Amino acid sequence: MNCNHDHDNSNYSRRDFLTKTTLGLGGLSLANMLNSENLYASNRLQNSNSLDLRLPHFVPKVKRVIYLFQSGAPSQLDLFDYKPMLNKMQGQELPASVFGEQRLTGMTAGQNSFPLAGSLFNFNQHGNSGAWVSDLMPHISKISDELCFIKSMQTDAINHDPAVSLLQTGSQLPGRPSIGSWLSYGLGTDNKNLPGFVVLITKDKYGQPLYSRSWGNGFLPSQHQGVQFRSGKNPVLYLDNPPGVTKQLREEQLDYLSKMQQNKHADIGDPEILSRISQYEMAFRMQTSVPDVMDLSKEPDSIFEMYGEDSRIPGTFAANCLLARRLIEKDVKFVQLYHQGWDHHGDLPKNIKTQCKETDQPTSALIKDLKQRGLLEDTLVIWGGEFGRTNYSQGQLTETNYARDHHPACFTIFMAGAGIKKGITYGQTDEFGYNIIENPVHVHDFQATLMHLMGIDHEQFTFKFQGRRFRLTDVHGKVVKDILA
Amino acid sequence: MIGLDLTAFFGRLHPLLVHLPIGFILLALLLDLKWFKENGSRFNFLKIIWFLAFISSFFSALMGWLLAQNGYYIDADLIPHQYTGILLVFFSCLGWVIRIRNINMPSLFIRINNFIVLVLLILVGHLGGSLTHGSDYLTKHAPDFITSKQEYKNKLFEEYTLDSIVVFKDFVQPLLNEKCVACHNNDISRGGLNLSNIESIKKGGRSGAAFVSKNPSKSLIFKRISFSQNNEKFMPPTGTPFSYHEIQLVQWWIQEGANYAGSLNEFSITPEIQTLLLKQYGLDTREKPWVEKVNLDPLPPSAVIALEKANFSMRTLSQNNPLLDLRYQGEKLSQQALTLMETYAPYITWLNLSNCKLTNSDLKTIAKLENLTRLNLQQNSIRTNDLAPLNTLSHLEVLNLHSTLVNQDVFEILKSIPSLKKVFLWNTKVSLNAVLKNKPAFPSTELIIAL
Structure with a gap:
C-alpha cells in the first residue's frame, strides 16, 4: 500500500478533511462522502474506462502506438545515415573541428586514435522518396515510401540506462512514468479486457539490461504501468488460477476481496487501493482475453511467411511483431517491443547482420500488415534506439572489422503511420555523420510530437506529485511540425 | 570610366577613414577637460590634436562624398548623415582655429564648441552606422527593456478569416513598402516608377508595366527582384533583397491575375502557397476536416x-x-x-x-x-x-x-x-x-x- 501518496491525487486529503470538518456540517457527512461512488467518479481520471472529457485536447491523428525499441543503439551509419566521406577517409583521424567538444564514454576516452570507419555495407536509394537504406535492411528499403526517417535525433545521455530512461520517461533519472503510462493515464484504455500498455521483449537476447522501470508508472496510479506479456505457457505471470481453484471460485473470491478493499479505501482513502481493485478485475478479465490474443494458431500461413519463419517461434521479435498487430487490432493503446543486442562495441559488421536479420523482415511485415488492414490509419509505428554510434572505430580498425562507441549527438529513427508525412527524410548530419547540421530533433521534441499526434498538448498534460506538476517533457520539447501530415 | 572607378575606390576608403576623426576628436575633448590641463603646457599639443581632428574629418567627409556618388544609398537616409558630417568638419575646424595662439577666446565659447562637436560626432556616427548596417543593427540584440521587442510582424494573421485578408493590401503592398517605396514614391520616383499607391503602380514606370496580370515573366518588378544579385538591374539595390518566399508570393499574386482588391478566399491556393502562408504568416488555409x-x-x-x-x-x-x-x-x-x-x-x-x-x-x-x-x-x-x-x-x-x-x-x-x-x-x-x-x-x- 502506498501511504506516501500525493494529496492532490487522493480522494480526500488532509487539507480537505480539515476544511470540511471545521465547517461543522462536513464532519457529519464525512463517512457518507467517503463511501460515495460519486466521489470516485469525480476524481480525475480515476476510472480509466469512463468517458473522460478532459483529454485529448484536440482531435487525435494517432490512436495507438507500436514502439519497436532497439535497445543498445543500432549504428545509424551502417543502416540509414549514408556517409561516403567516411569510406573516403577510412582510417584517417576524426578531424578536431568535427569532434568539437563531444564527450566520450569511458570505453574510448583512453584511445589515442580515432580512426574514421566507413560502413562495410552498400547503400542505395529506395522508392520514390529516394531514402538511403543499406543492404542490411532489404525489407525495410522496400517500404521506404511509407516511412518518415528522422536523421537528426539527439539525446543528452551517453550511456544506455540514462538514455533509455530519457527516451522512455523524459528524464535521465529513474522513477518517472513511461510514455505508455502517461498515455494510458491520460487517455485510458479502449478495450476493458486488456491493459492499455503492453510490453513484449524478445527472449534470449542479451546485452544491455532492461529494467521494468522503463515501462513503469512512476508516480502515476499503478494500473497504468506496462504489462509484460511473455512467450510460453504463462504469458502474464500469476494470471492463471492456482491449481484447484475454479473460475467461479476465483470470481467469488475477487468479489469479496473487492468489498474488503472498498471498506479499507473508505477507511483511509488511499487511491492506490482503487488501483489495486481495478488491477484484480483487469487480471480476471485477462484470464480469457490474453490466451485469446496470444493464440497465433488461427493466423494463416501467408501471414507467418510475411513476418518470416521466426514468427512461428514464440518470443522472437517476429512473433512479437505479429502479437503487436493482434494487440493493436484489439485496441491496446501502446505496445512496446524491446529488442536487445544492438550495442556493438566489437565485431560490428558480424553482429549487426544478425540483428538486422532478426528485425528487418518482421518490422517491414508489421507495417505492411497494419497498412493492408487499415490499421495504419490511426496507428503509429516507431523504430529506433536510445542514441547513435560513433563514426570512428572503437578499438582496432581493419579492412573487415570495426566497432562503434556510443554517440548521443546524432542518431536515426523512423516512423510510419498516422499523422506524419510518409516518404520523407527529416534532418541532416554533417559529412562525417557526427554533428547535426539541419533540423535537430531532441528526445523531448520527439516526445512532444508523439503527444501531439495523440491529441495531447504536452505542456498541458501534467500530474501533480510532491508539490510539483510533472510532464513527460519536463520543461522542454517542441512539436516537430514539419513532419506532421 | 577611370574617373568613376577612382571615385568608387576612394569612396570606399570612407568607412576606413571615419574612425580616425572619432579618435582624435574624443582625445581632444578629453584633454580639454579641466583635470588634464593643470598647466598650459599641453596647449600646443592640444592644438595639434584639434588640427588632426579637423583634417581627418575633412578627408573622411570628402571620401564619404565620393562614396555617396555611386547612388547606392537612399537619399532620405543619406542626407542627414551628409549634412551632420559637413557640420562636424566645420566645427572641428573651428575647434582648431580657436586654439591658434593669437586668438583668445572665452572659455565658455570653447566649451560650447566642444559640446557641439561631441553631439555632432555621436549623431553622424550613428547615422552612418545605420546607413551601412541597417537601422536595427544597434538595438537588435539589446535587452528587452531597452527596445520593445517587436513580435513577428505577421503574427496577427492567425486570428483573421480568409475573406478579410486582401492579398495585395496585406501581403504584396507591405513588401513593396518595405523594400521599394523609399526610392519609388510620390516625391522620388526613380525610373518614373511610384509604388506607393495602387493607381501609380498600375501606371508602371518608364521601362514598362510593373505587373502584368497572369504573366510574372513580363512583370518588370518580378523580373528585377528575381534577377541574380550581381545583375546591375537587380532590385532593391540596397537593403535586404526579397526572400525566396517573398518572390514566390509576388509571383503567385501575379499568376492569379494581379488582382488588387481580391481577398484570399477568391484566390486558388496552391500547396506551395499553403505551406508558405502557414510558415511565414501563421495562416492556416488548409480545409478543415469535417469532424472540426x-x-x-x-x-x-x-x-x-x-x-x-x-x-x-x-x-x-x-x-x-x-x-x-x-x-x-x-x-x-x-x-x-x-x-x-x-x-x-x-x-x-x-x-x-x-x-x-x-x-x-x-x-x-x-x-x-x-x-x-x-x-x-x-x-x-x-x-x-x-x-x-x-x-x-x-x-x-x-x-x-x-x-x-x-x-x-x-x-x-x-x-x-x-x-x-x-x-x-x-x-x-x-x-x-x-x-x-x-x-x-x-x-x-x-x-x-x-x-
Missing part, C-alpha cells in the same frame, strides 16, 4: 451510460468535440445497439463494427449516420450489394472492407460516395488487377489492397 466543422451540443451523460451498457467502447474526439469514436465490442451487433446508434446518429463519426456479424439491415441503419467519416466494416460477411445504402454518407472519408465478401462490383458503389479518400480492400474478392484497372476512376481516393 460539425457543431453539436455535448452528449448527455445518460447516452454515455446507455452506449457502454450496449457493449460499445467509446471516446469523444476531444475535450471540445463531442463527436464519438465508437467501437462495438460484442460478437454480434444487437438490436439495442442499433437503436442507440440511430438515437445518437449525428454524434457518431468514427465507427468500428469489425467482426460483429453485420447484416444487410444493419448497413441501412449505418447509412443514417450523417456525420460518419470513418467506417470499419472489416471481417464481416457482407457482400457488395449490402453496401449500396452507404451512398447517403456524404462525409465518409475512410471505408475499411478488408476480409469481407465484396467483389469487383464494389467500385460502382464506391463511385457513389465521392467524399471517400481511402478504401481498404485487402483479402476480399477484389483482385489486384481490378484495383489497378479502376484506379484512374478514383483520382482522389486511395484504394489499398496490399503494400
Whole structure:
C-alpha cells in the first residue's frame, strides 16, 4: 500500500478533511462522502474506462502506438545515415573541428586514435522518396515510401540506462512514468479486457539490461504501468488460477476481496487501493482475453511467411511483431517491443547482420500488415534506439572489422503511420555523420510530437506529485511540425 | 570610366577613414577637460590634436562624398548623415582655429564648441552606422527593456478569416513598402516608377508595366527582384533583397491575375502557397476536416451510460468535440445497439463494427449516420450489394472492407460516395488487377489492397 501518496491525487486529503470538518456540517457527512461512488467518479481520471472529457485536447491523428525499441543503439551509419566521406577517409583521424567538444564514454576516452570507419555495407536509394537504406535492411528499403526517417535525433545521455530512461520517461533519472503510462493515464484504455500498455521483449537476447522501470508508472496510479506479456505457457505471470481453484471460485473470491478493499479505501482513502481493485478485475478479465490474443494458431500461413519463419517461434521479435498487430487490432493503446543486442562495441559488421536479420523482415511485415488492414490509419509505428554510434572505430580498425562507441549527438529513427508525412527524410548530419547540421530533433521534441499526434498538448498534460506538476517533457520539447501530415 | 572607378575606390576608403576623426576628436575633448590641463603646457599639443581632428574629418567627409556618388544609398537616409558630417568638419575646424595662439577666446565659447562637436560626432556616427548596417543593427540584440521587442510582424494573421485578408493590401503592398517605396514614391520616383499607391503602380514606370496580370515573366518588378544579385538591374539595390518566399508570393499574386482588391478566399491556393502562408504568416488555409466543422451540443451523460451498457467502447474526439469514436465490442451487433446508434446518429463519426456479424439491415441503419467519416466494416460477411445504402454518407472519408465478401462490383458503389479518400480492400474478392484497372476512376481516393 502506498501511504506516501500525493494529496492532490487522493480522494480526500488532509487539507480537505480539515476544511470540511471545521465547517461543522462536513464532519457529519464525512463517512457518507467517503463511501460515495460519486466521489470516485469525480476524481480525475480515476476510472480509466469512463468517458473522460478532459483529454485529448484536440482531435487525435494517432490512436495507438507500436514502439519497436532497439535497445543498445543500432549504428545509424551502417543502416540509414549514408556517409561516403567516411569510406573516403577510412582510417584517417576524426578531424578536431568535427569532434568539437563531444564527450566520450569511458570505453574510448583512453584511445589515442580515432580512426574514421566507413560502413562495410552498400547503400542505395529506395522508392520514390529516394531514402538511403543499406543492404542490411532489404525489407525495410522496400517500404521506404511509407516511412518518415528522422536523421537528426539527439539525446543528452551517453550511456544506455540514462538514455533509455530519457527516451522512455523524459528524464535521465529513474522513477518517472513511461510514455505508455502517461498515455494510458491520460487517455485510458479502449478495450476493458486488456491493459492499455503492453510490453513484449524478445527472449534470449542479451546485452544491455532492461529494467521494468522503463515501462513503469512512476508516480502515476499503478494500473497504468506496462504489462509484460511473455512467450510460453504463462504469458502474464500469476494470471492463471492456482491449481484447484475454479473460475467461479476465483470470481467469488475477487468479489469479496473487492468489498474488503472498498471498506479499507473508505477507511483511509488511499487511491492506490482503487488501483489495486481495478488491477484484480483487469487480471480476471485477462484470464480469457490474453490466451485469446496470444493464440497465433488461427493466423494463416501467408501471414507467418510475411513476418518470416521466426514468427512461428514464440518470443522472437517476429512473433512479437505479429502479437503487436493482434494487440493493436484489439485496441491496446501502446505496445512496446524491446529488442536487445544492438550495442556493438566489437565485431560490428558480424553482429549487426544478425540483428538486422532478426528485425528487418518482421518490422517491414508489421507495417505492411497494419497498412493492408487499415490499421495504419490511426496507428503509429516507431523504430529506433536510445542514441547513435560513433563514426570512428572503437578499438582496432581493419579492412573487415570495426566497432562503434556510443554517440548521443546524432542518431536515426523512423516512423510510419498516422499523422506524419510518409516518404520523407527529416534532418541532416554533417559529412562525417557526427554533428547535426539541419533540423535537430531532441528526445523531448520527439516526445512532444508523439503527444501531439495523440491529441495531447504536452505542456498541458501534467500530474501533480510532491508539490510539483510533472510532464513527460519536463520543461522542454517542441512539436516537430514539419513532419506532421 | 577611370574617373568613376577612382571615385568608387576612394569612396570606399570612407568607412576606413571615419574612425580616425572619432579618435582624435574624443582625445581632444578629453584633454580639454579641466583635470588634464593643470598647466598650459599641453596647449600646443592640444592644438595639434584639434588640427588632426579637423583634417581627418575633412578627408573622411570628402571620401564619404565620393562614396555617396555611386547612388547606392537612399537619399532620405543619406542626407542627414551628409549634412551632420559637413557640420562636424566645420566645427572641428573651428575647434582648431580657436586654439591658434593669437586668438583668445572665452572659455565658455570653447566649451560650447566642444559640446557641439561631441553631439555632432555621436549623431553622424550613428547615422552612418545605420546607413551601412541597417537601422536595427544597434538595438537588435539589446535587452528587452531597452527596445520593445517587436513580435513577428505577421503574427496577427492567425486570428483573421480568409475573406478579410486582401492579398495585395496585406501581403504584396507591405513588401513593396518595405523594400521599394523609399526610392519609388510620390516625391522620388526613380525610373518614373511610384509604388506607393495602387493607381501609380498600375501606371508602371518608364521601362514598362510593373505587373502584368497572369504573366510574372513580363512583370518588370518580378523580373528585377528575381534577377541574380550581381545583375546591375537587380532590385532593391540596397537593403535586404526579397526572400525566396517573398518572390514566390509576388509571383503567385501575379499568376492569379494581379488582382488588387481580391481577398484570399477568391484566390486558388496552391500547396506551395499553403505551406508558405502557414510558415511565414501563421495562416492556416488548409480545409478543415469535417469532424472540426460539425457543431453539436455535448452528449448527455445518460447516452454515455446507455452506449457502454450496449457493449460499445467509446471516446469523444476531444475535450471540445463531442463527436464519438465508437467501437462495438460484442460478437454480434444487437438490436439495442442499433437503436442507440440511430438515437445518437449525428454524434457518431468514427465507427468500428469489425467482426460483429453485420447484416444487410444493419448497413441501412449505418447509412443514417450523417456525420460518419470513418467506417470499419472489416471481417464481416457482407457482400457488395449490402453496401449500396452507404451512398447517403456524404462525409465518409475512410471505408475499411478488408476480409469481407465484396467483389469487383464494389467500385460502382464506391463511385457513389465521392467524399471517400481511402478504401481498404485487402483479402476480399477484389483482385489486384481490378484495383489497378479502376484506379484512374478514383483520382482522389486511395484504394489499398496490399503494400
